[in-house]
Every structure is written in C-alpha cells, then in structure tokens.
C-alpha cells in the first residue's frame with residue numbers, strides 16, 4: 001500500500017465527473033488499497049478516487065464501523081433529512097452544515113465486481129452522499145446551507 005497525494009481545493013479535477021469502472025483487475029485493487037492507506041493517514045472517514053486524481057467511480061468509507069470499498073456506487077433510496085457539520089480532506093480546515101438524507105440505501109460493486117447493498121444512517125449516510133457527490137464532480141461546499 002502506498003499513500004497518494006490528496007488533491008486540494010482549487011484544482012479543477014475536483015469538478016470533473018468520474019467514469020464507471022469496467023475492469024476488476026489488480027490495478028483496481030491497488031487503487032483501493034492506496035486510497036484506504038491515504039484516508040487512514042489523513043484520519044478521514046471517506047475518500048473518492050478523484051481526490052487522488054483518478055477519474056473513476058471508486059470510493060472508500062470508514063465511518064468507524066469498518067472499511068467499505070465502493071465501486072460504481074449509486075444511491076437507490078433515501079428517507080428523511082439531517083443537517084450536520086461536514087468537511088472534506090480536499091478542503092482542510094473548512095466546514096459547514098449540509099442537508100443530507102437521514103437514511104440512504106446504496107448499491108455498489110466490490111473489488112471483484114459483485115454487487116453489494118448497504119443501508120446507512122447518520123454519519124455513514126452522510127459519507128455515502130459526500131463520496132458519491134465527488135464522483136459527479138460535486139463538492140460539499142455546494143451543499144452547505146449555513147456556517148457551522
């Protein structure tokens with residue numbers, strides 16, 4: 001595993017849309033391993049591939065209850081609302097209150113290409129929304145509804 005450089009605010013790549021993963025090969029496994037090492041070193045709870053300069057629909061999340069490796073993730077259901085403070089490893093020191101669904105249902109492939117289904121609430125629901133936004137070139141800054 002190797003840590004990769006996290007792309008910071010101001011780089012236009014953060015606003016680009018990532019492409020679907022089609023090959024479930026060793027390169028994908030290496031990317032996932034490197035992203036996990038990078039997220040852990042930065043003490044974040046999520047990281048999208050675009051944040052290490054790779055425009056592929058890949059993200060890792062660890063909201064405190066274990067690592068999730070997400071390939072081609074999609075939100076397939078949502079309920080309710082929550083308004084909580086959010087930040088991003090690409091925007092060091094910046095925070096704001098965002099409005100997100102209280103509960104999300106997500107489907108994503110794993111590193112072998114098998115579809116997996118997730119249901120999350122609280123911080124983990126926010127992390128899913130935040131990382132999937134990154135894959136569409138959307139940063140949390142455009143979701144901030146007030147300072148906080």
Ligand code: ZN
Nearest residue numbers: 087088089090
């Ligand atoms: Zn982020």
